[in-house]
C-alpha cells in the first residue's frame with residue numbers, strides 16, 4: 001500500500017509539532033520543512049522514526065522548496081511569522097515570509113502535482129465584528145487590523161483566486177486562538193498566559209475584559225488539518241473553514257472565571273479599555289456540518305493542563321522567553 005506523504009511546514013512549531021505526531025500515529029509519512037527559528041527540540045525523538053524526514057530550510061528558498069516536494073501528496077502550511085507582536089518587529093520580513101514564501105510554496109506544490117494544500121490562516125482576519133450581538137462566519141467581511149492578519153488575508157485571496165483546474169487544491173483554515181500544551185509550549189497566548197501567571201501566584205492585570213474571541217485546543221487544530229486531508233476533495237477544495245466550536249467563544253473575564261474555578265485564590269485586576277479592534281465571536285457551523293469536525297477539548301481542559309505543568313514543575317521556568325514568540 002502506498003502511504004500518503006504529508007509535508008508540514010513549520011512542523012517544529014507549537015501547532016506543527018503536535019500535528020506531526022498525530023499524522024505519524026495515523027500511519028502517514030511525514031516530512032517537516034522548518035528553518036528552526038525557535039530550535040528543533042520538538043522534533044528530536046522523531047529522528048528515530050523511519051516514516052519521518054526533516055529538512056532544514058526557509059520556505060522562500062526555491063531550491064529547497066522544490067526538493068521538499070518529492071513524493072508529497074498533501075501540504076499543511078503552518079510556517080509563518082506568527083502573531084501581531086512578532087510580525088510588527090520586521091514588517092518586510094513578515095511580508096516576505098507570510099506572503100512571498102507561501103506563494104513560492106504553492107507554486108512548487110502545483111508544479112510537483114501535490115493534491116492538497118492546507119493553509120493555517122486565522123480568525124483574527126475578522127477584526128472587529130460589526131454587530132456585537134451576532135457571530136461572524138466564513139462569508140463575513142474580513143477587516144484585518146494588524147500586519148499579521150493582513151498577510152493571512154492576502155495569501156488566502158491568492159489561494160482562492162487560483163484557477164479551479166489547478167491540480168493542487170487549496171483549503172484555508174481560519175484557526176481560533178490556540179491554547180494547551182505542545183512539544184513547543186507557548187505562554188504568550190491568552191488562556192496559557194493567564195493560567196500560567198495565576199498558577200505562579202502572580203496578580204493578573206487584564207485590559208479590556210469584555211472583548212470576545214474564539215479559542216481552540218492545539219490538539220483540535222491539528223485534528224482539523226487531518227480532517228481536511230481525509231475529506232473528499234469536493235467538500236473542501238477552494239474553500240475556507242473557521243476552526244473551533246461556537247460554544248468556545250469567550251470574553252477575557254470568562255476565561256478568568258474558568259481559571260478561578262480551578263485556582264480559587266487567584267487575584268485579578270481589570271483595567272477598563274473601551275476600544276479593541278479585535279473583538280469577534282465566530283460561528284463554526286460550517287466545518288461541523290460539511291465534514292463532521294468536532295472539537296475534543298474545551299478551555300477548562302487546557303487551563304487544567306497548564307496549571308498542572310506549572311504547579312508540578314514539569315516546566316521549570318515557564319517565564320523563560322523561549323516560550324514566547326517575541327523575546
Ligand SMILES: NC(=O)c1ccc[n+]([C@@H]2O[C@H](COP(=O)([O-])OP(=O)(O)OC[C@H]3O[C@@H](n4cnc5c(N)ncnc54)[C@H](O)[C@@H]3O)[C@@H](O)[C@H]2O)c1
Pocket residue numbers: 009010011012013014015016033034035036037038039057058059060077078079080081082083097101120121122123174175176177178179184189325
Ligand atoms: N497560535 C495561534 O493562536 C494561531 C492562531 C491562528 C493561526 N495560527 C497559525 O498556525 C500556524 C502555526 O502557528 P504556531 O502557533 O505553531 O507558530 P510557531 O511560531 O510556534 O511555529 C511556526 C514555525 O514556523 C517556522 N518558520 C517560521 N518562518 C519560517 C520560514 N521562513 N521558513 C521555514 N519555517 C519557518 C518556525 O521555525 C516555527 O517552527 C501559523 O501559520 C499561524 O499563523 C496560529
